[in-house]
Amino acid sequence: MITKPTLLIDEFKCKQNIANMFARSKQHHVTLRPHFKTHQSLEIGQWFKNVGVTKITVSSLDMASYFAKEWQDITVAFPVNILEIDVINTLVSKITLNILVEHKDSLEFLEKHLTHKINFYIKINIGNNRAGLRHYDLESIESILAFAKQSDKLNFIGFLGHAGQTYKCRGKAEILSVHYEAKTKLVTLKEQFKDTYPNVIASYGDTPSCSISEDFSGIDEIRPGNFALYDVMQAQIGSCELKQIAVAMVCPIVAIHPKQNELIIYGGGVHFSKDSINDKDHGTIYGLVVHKTSNGWGDIIPNTYVCALSQEHGIVKIPKTDINNYKIGDTILVLPIHSCMTANLMKAYYTLNGQVISMQS
Amino acid sequence: MITKPTLLIDEFKCKQNIANMFARSKQHHVTLRPHFKTHQSLEIGQWFKNVGVTKITVSSLDMASYFAKEWQDITVAFPVNILEIDVINTLVSKITLNILVEHKDSLEFLEKHLTHKINFYIKINIGNNRAGLRHYDLESIESILAFAKQSDKLNFIGFLGHAGQTYKCRGKAEILSVHYEAKTKLVTLKEQFKDTYPNVIASYGDTPSCSISEDFSGIDEIRPGNFALYDVMQAQIGSCELKQIAVAMVCPIVAIHPKQNELIIYGGGVHFSKDSINDKDHGTIYGLVVHKTSNGWGDIIPNTYVCALSQEHGIVKIPKTDINNYKIGDTILVLPIHSCMTANLMKAYYTLNGQVISMQS
Numbered sequence: 197m198i199t200k201p202t203l204l205i206d207e208f209k210c211k212q213n214i215a216n217m218f219a220r221s222k223q224h225h226v227t228l229r230p231h232f233k234t235h236q237s238l239e240i241g242q243w244f245k246n247v248g249v250t251k252i253t254v255s256s257l258d259m260a261s262y263f264a265k266e267w268q269d270i271t272v273a274f275p276v277n278i279l280e281i282d283v284i285n286t287l288v289s290k291i292t293l294n295i296l297v298e299h300k301d302s303l304e305f306l307e308k309h310l311t312h313k314i315n316f317y318i319k320i321n322i323g324n325n326r327a328g329l330r331h332y333d334l335e336s337i338e339s340i341l342a343f344a345k346q347s348d349k350l351n352f353i354g355f356l357g358h359a360g361q362t363y364k365c366r367g368k369a370e371i372l373s374v375h376y377e378a379k380t381k382l383v384t385l386k387e388q389f390k391d392t393y394p395n396v397i398a399s400y401g402d403t404p405s406c407s408i409s410e411d412f413s414g415i416d417e418i419r420p421g422n423f424a425l426y427d428v429m430q431a432q433i434g435s436c437e438l439k440q441i442a443v444a445m446v447c448p449i450v451a452i453h454p455k456q457n458e459l460i461i462y463g464g465g466v467h468f469s470k471d472s473i474n475d476k477d478h479g480t481i482y483g484l485v486v487h488k489t490s491n492g493w494g495d496i497i498p499n500t501y502v503c504a505l506s507q508e509h510g511i512v513k514i515p516k517t518d519i520n521n522y523k524i525g526d527t528i529l530v531l532p533i534h535s536c537m538t539a540n541l542m543k544a545y546y547t548l549n550g551q552v553i554s555m556q557s
Numbered sequence: 558m559i560t561k562p563t564l565l566i567d568e569f570k571c572k573q574n575i576a577n578m579f580a581r582s583k584q585h586h587v588t589l590r591p592h593f594k595t596h597q598s599l600e601i602g603q604w605f606k607n608v609g610v611t612k613i614t615v616s617s618l619d620m621a622s623y624f625a626k627e628w629q630d631i632t633v634a635f636p637v638n639i640l641e642i643d644v645i646n647t648l649v650s651k652i653t654l655n656i657l658v659e660h661k662d663s664l665e666f667l668e669k670h671l672t673h674k675i676n677f678y679i680k681i682n683i684g685n686n687r688a689g690l691r692h693y694d695l696e697s698i699e700s701i702l703a704f705a706k707q708s709d710k711l712n713f714i715g716f717l718g719h720a721g722q723t724y725k726c727r728g729k730a731e732i733l734s735v736h737y738e739a740k741t742k743l744v745t746l747k748e749q750f751k752d753t754y755p756n757v758i759a760s761y762g763d764t765p766s767c768s769i770s771e772d773f774s775g776i777d778e779i780r781p782g783n784f785a786l787y788d789v790m791q792a793q794i795g796s797c798e799l800k801q802i803a804v805a806m807v808c809p810i811v812a813i814h815p816k817q818n819e820l821i822i823y824g825g826g827v828h829f830s831k832d833s834i835n836d837k838d839h840g841t842i843y844g845l846v847v848h849k850t851s852n853g854w855g856d857i858i859p860n861t862y863v864c865a866l867s868q869e870h871g872i873v874k875i876p877k878t879d880i881n882n883y884k885i886g887d888t889i890l891v892l893p894i895h896s897c898m899t900a901n902l903m904k905a906y907y908t909l910n911g912q913v914i915s916m917q918s
Contacts, residue, residue: 197640198640199638199640199641199643199644200617200618200619200638200640200641233868233869255868255869256561256823256869257561258561274811274823274869274870275811275812275821276811277560277561277809277811277823278885278886279558279559279560279561279809279886279888280560280561282560283560298812299812299813299885301884301885301886302885302886305885305886319812325817326821326865326867326870326872327811327812327821327870328812360867448638448640450635450636450637450638450688451636451659451660451680451688451689452660456686460636460687460688462617462635462638465830465832465898466898466901469826469830469831470830470831470832470898471826471831504687506687506721507594507616507897507898507901508594508616508617508635509635509687509688511687523662524639524660524662524663524666525639525640525662525663525666527640536868537826537827537831537868540827540868541902
């Protein structure tokens, strides 16, 4: 019996999301190298293996070490942290490890301390303005390539970009426009190096673009991650429908405030994270409440949402007319705003038939 | 050697913060029942025992179970979650457990299912507008008390309020004004029940009020928690000086973008949480960078702050003139915005001489 905040996973929805994205990758002749930072689970990883995925992406060397038990080709999509050279050397002796580089200093360090050959991408900023070199910064790119050429440990495999700016989009038209601009930067760059590096690839990713675009021309691999679970934020962006969201949090009702039209739930920032969206009707919201069904959950309950979160408390706004539908000791089901951060906090999933799916601890 | 995001604790500062709050409680003749949801560590708990603390507060029954190994009197400052009746019965057979009630329905359930006597406070909303009954809702209060009177398992011990609205204050004058209003609500209520319940107490808490007020008249116990570590948010509110903050995150520099005056650090939302403050000069910020010293850290580095966080990445803005002070593979030290959420994510502290302090897992 569930007695406290618990993250449910609808296995069917999750497997469907995985199958859909794999089918899209086949249709568009790109390799799907899914990002596993969202689900962080070897067991869910198996669901990807079952459809034919063989290469993955993670966001830290810790996560690479965890997944290296079952995966032979892992990209750490984060600027290489040279302080973790011992972890890198352990991994590179066992699996195909691909890292991200954006400065010659990192390569110089690696050249000195690596015990085995490593693959690297050059990280390109294709508009997200977080990590990476500008796509027009050919001087820095050439300097990295010139250094790597003299080394037999440093194997350049491609350019990697993340169009994270699609997270600011609302609706498919906007996503497609941002996607096209970002993709063009990456593909144009690749074309410039095609003569010298005929095998160079363009690695591209982000759930919104990969969920809806029909144009991946020039792209060789895609690295979406969130799509396996989706969340309210992705539905707001336009990447998915609410019914595709594969996780929901069970939260006990601990107090009811009829005059304020509020429920107090056990479920706070330590469960959901504090990621929020701005909803046009309700302002800042931290989760949407859905109907319970005999085998999981159904549609959202209109005008019923988490309006505030503190460490362990959540406040749920409900319509005045619904107040008698709830009582202390009931549980409600809440779709999270950002499933990556929520899963990271919960450290386990429960399937709809009560099995525990473990995650990286 | 530290190679990835690591939460340092300055044991001296933390012990000083604890000693200061304990001295304040003695001076004002109130019992200090500190909230342990901030540090979540048995070992740090010992530092409180060493100054004379004997009673504590936690925010969940899980946390109560963890601390029950070493503490005999624990208040769970969260509306009682009746679904966890088995945990409650286990705890109440071993320690003095004090819970929060705000509805007769919860008491009815407890009366039926409790195996031992339990202490309860009535939770009062003294202005924070999260959990609790309004201080003027005497009808609901009387209904709870009437029910409890007929039970030999339900022992009413007092009224409990949390003036969390002080978190919206800026500066001491504002905190004191909010504190006075909140405290008056709680104390006035207690006075109304003094004749019938001569031992009833008023339990009050929140780090801002408890850190700076000199007026606790009518209050019997205080439950601040954050003060042991403090953080940038508390400094902005006016509860502490930046130099009292007892934790800082070590973050490796993984990329440098001189044209943008930015460092990319390994340190993101899965380390800090996404709590932020609005800084008058820099807008939304997620952490302040401090100078490293031979034995910890010193003052903040002017105009050097975390301006964005994603899952694992942080972006640090630095003054143009400082760009040569940093190189890839260095680490920087960042004061967190909200130490409770940061500690909850990191699950361990490292002292300045390299010892690991474990937390509830």
